Amino acid sequence: MHSNRRRQNIMKKLTWVTGQGMNANTPFEAWYCLITSEILDNIFQHSNHYVLNIKPRLSSESDAKLTDKIEIKIFISLLC
Numbered sequence: 001m002h003s004n005r006r007r008q009n010i011m012k013k014l015t016w017v018t019g020q021g022m023n024a025n026t027p028f029e030a031w032y033c034l035i036t037s038e039i040l041d042n043i044f045q046h047s048n049h050y051v052l053n054i055k056p057r058l059s060s061e062s063d064a065k066l067t068d069k070i071e072i073k074i075f076i077s078l079l080c
Contacts, residue, residue, distance in 0.1 A: 028077055044069050
């Protein structure tokens with residue numbers, strides 16, 4: 001009886017991976033299935049907003065520089 005139950009519990013297909021995720025060949029491609037262009041835009045805008053808010057409190061202008069989308073993508077790719 002146990003052997004029948006075990007055969008029934010074996011997953012034969014990974015059903016939770018769908019869409020573009022099925023075609024991701026690298027961690028970088030998989031990451032960008034989760035992090036959309038809109039999310040990157042949001043990170044970019046909020047990062048620059050934060051920099052502009054703290055800039056007056058810093059002693060040097062070079063301590064807080066605005067970022068761009070390319071820098072955000074590079075930073076995220078380092079996390080992969």
